[in-house]
Amino acid sequence: MDSSDGRTILVVNGPNLNLLGTREPATYGSATLADVERDAEAAATRHGVACRFVQSNHVGELIDAIHEARDDCSGIVINAGGYTHTSVALRDAIAAVALPTIEVHISNVHKREDFRHHSYLSAVCEAVIVGAGIHGYVLAIDHLAQRLSEQS
Numbered sequence: 001m002d003s004s005d006g007r008t009i010l011v012v013n014g015p016n017l018n019l020l021g022t023r024e025p026a027t028y029g030s031a032t033l034a035d036v037e038r039d040a041e042a043a044a045t046r047h048g049v050a051c052r053f054v055q056s057n058h059v060g061e062l063i064d065a066i067h068e069a070r071d072d073c074s075g076i077v078i079n080a081g082g083y084t085h086t087s088v089a090l091r092d093a094i095a096a097v098a099l100p101t102i103e104v105h106i107s108n109v110h111k112r113e114d115f116r117h118h119s120y121l122s123a124v125c126e127a128v129i130v131g132a133g134i135h136g137y138v139l140a141i142d143h144l145a146q147r148l149s150e151q152s
């Protein structure tokens with residue numbers, strides 16, 4: 001077994017997050033999805049845990065990845081993009097797998113349009129990190145890793 005000792009965190013990015021870096025930079029900054037994944041990987045490595053990444057623009061693919069996390073993951077970090085505000089099915093998937101899940105948003109959704117103020121996911125997530133930019137993913141990994149180390 002590697003240094004992650006079987007502890008893997010699934011990092012899920014939803015629709016349009018593949019366009020980070022060019023998409024509405026005034027709102028989301030200039031970092032790319034590759035930058036997000038590099039920082040998350042580095043944070044995980046610092047804690048001796050592993051990461052698996054998925055990005056999809058299709059809700060079914062996100063749900064399948066969440067279901068598969070039951071097999072080998074100890075937690076989930078998810079930025080569901082616009083599905084956050086629309087998808088009961090995604091919420092049900094998170095509730096179904098019952099893994100500790102952290103919801104992340106790069107922007108402070110509460111400073112934005114009213115339709116972004118409601119999340120279908122928050123009530124089934126352990127914590128929500130909004131408005132910290134891409135550092136939010138690192139904060140989420142730090143939190144999950146600490147939680148895992150307290151369990152072991």
Ligand SMILES: O=C1C[C@@](O)(C(=O)O)C[C@@H](O)[C@@H]1O
Pocket residue numbers: 015016017079080081082083084104105106107108109116
């Ligand atoms: O796609 C996104 C990105 C987002 O999740 C964020 O990271 O700030 C906020 C959502 O409202 C939006 O639809």
